[in-house]
Amino acid sequence: MLVNGKEMLMNAKHNHKAIFHFNINNLEWTKWILEKCNELNEPVILGVSENAISYMGGYNVIVSVVKSLINDLNISIPVCLHLDHGKSVESCKKAIDAGFTSVMIDLSKLSLEDNINETKKVVLYAKEKEVSVEAEIGSMGSINNNNFDLGNKTNLSDCLKFVNETNVDSIAPAVGTIHGIYKGELNIDYKLIENISNSIEIPLVLHGGSGLSNDILKKCIKSGITKININSDLQYEWSLGVREYLNNNKEVIDPRKIISSGEDKFKKMLENKININKQ
Numbered sequence: 001m002l003v004n005g006k007e008m009l010m011n012a013k014h015n016h017k018a019i020f021h022f023n024i025n026n027l028e029w030t031k032w033i034l035e036k037c038n039e040l041n042e043p044v045i046l047g048v049s050e051n052a053i054s055y056m057g058g059y060n061v062i063v064s065v066v067k068s069l070i071n072d073l074n075i076s077i078p079v080c081l082h083l084d085h086g087k088s089v090e091s092c093k094k095a096i097d098a099g100f101t102s103v104m105i106d107l108s109k110l111s112l113e114d115n116i117n118e119t120k121k122v123v124l125y126a127k128e129k130e131v132s133v134e135a136e137i138g139s140m141g142s143i144n145n146n147n148f149d150l151g152n153k154t155n156l157s158d159c160l161k162f163v164n165e166t167n168v169d170s171i172a173p174a175v176g177t178i179h180g181i182y183k184g185e186l187n188i189d190y191k192l193i194e195n196i197s198n199s200i201e202i203p204l205v206l207h208g209g210s211g212l213s214n215d216i217l218k219k220c221i222k223s224g225i226t227k228i229n230i231n232s233d234l235q236y237e238w239s240l241g242v243r244e245y246l247n248n249n250k251e252v253i254d255p256r257k258i259i260s261s262g263e264d265k266f267k268k269m270l271e272n273k274i275n276i277n278k279q
């Protein structure tokens with residue numbers, strides 16, 4: 001069942017659990033995530049970046065693929081289809097019109113006032129169609145070709161002002177994680193997560209959940225994180241499987257065999273993350 005993110009996230013928040021957001025890149029990843037989460041009976045958020053949307057052909061393609069898979073594979077868990085890091089009001093509107101059930105508007109690079117004003121436009125449009133809205137505040141770190149930038153952590157009073165004025169459904173504060181897999185010690189601000197979580201009603205989102213140990217993720221959930229975004233961990237595991245298969249099968253040309261050779265490792269990583277909720 002395709003649903004917005006509100007109820008699943010509020011339920012998880014009340015039960016001190018996390019809902020996982022896994023990014024999709026193609027038909028196969030979408031199918032594997034749905035199959036595995038359905039088998040484990042865990043609701044899931046399918047995150048799609050603007051680049052992945054262009055890669056797959058467009059907003060409507062994604063909605064059709066997800067709806068058809070839910071139908072044909074008899075998926076019974078709640079599934080939320082979410083635009084990840086929407087960079088403009090227009091992009092969010094396109095996703096909403098196509099049938100996405102949740103959008104993230106990421107204008108964290110703008111001033112607080114501009115971020116609030118633009119986010120309000122998305123919220124207004126989304127609420128009419130019962131689509132949930134996530135926003136980002138502060139600036140997340142990132143890693144590119146071994147250069148990394150640790151970003152700027154969110155300040156609590158800005159966060160309260162932002163949430164009160166925009167009426168978003170969830171918020172991603174910058175708390176010290178970075179996008180991509182960072183092989184070093186990150187300085188995650190658990191106290192900041194706790195302070196924000198104690199001051200607002202809506203669920204908190206952790207971006208850059210890849211590369212973090214399950215113990216760190218559990219600590220984040222304990223501090224008040226409700227949604228955890230995982231992308232690079234799945235890419236990494238899938239590529240390991242594919243690389244190994246291609247190295248051992250030099251003659252293979254069937255794309256189904258090549259793409260599927262990463263399925264086992266992909267699904268194991270997925271299960272490993274989801275089981276954090278059971279530990």
Ligand SMILES: [Zn+2]
Nearest residue numbers: 179207208229
């Ligand atoms: Zn992110």
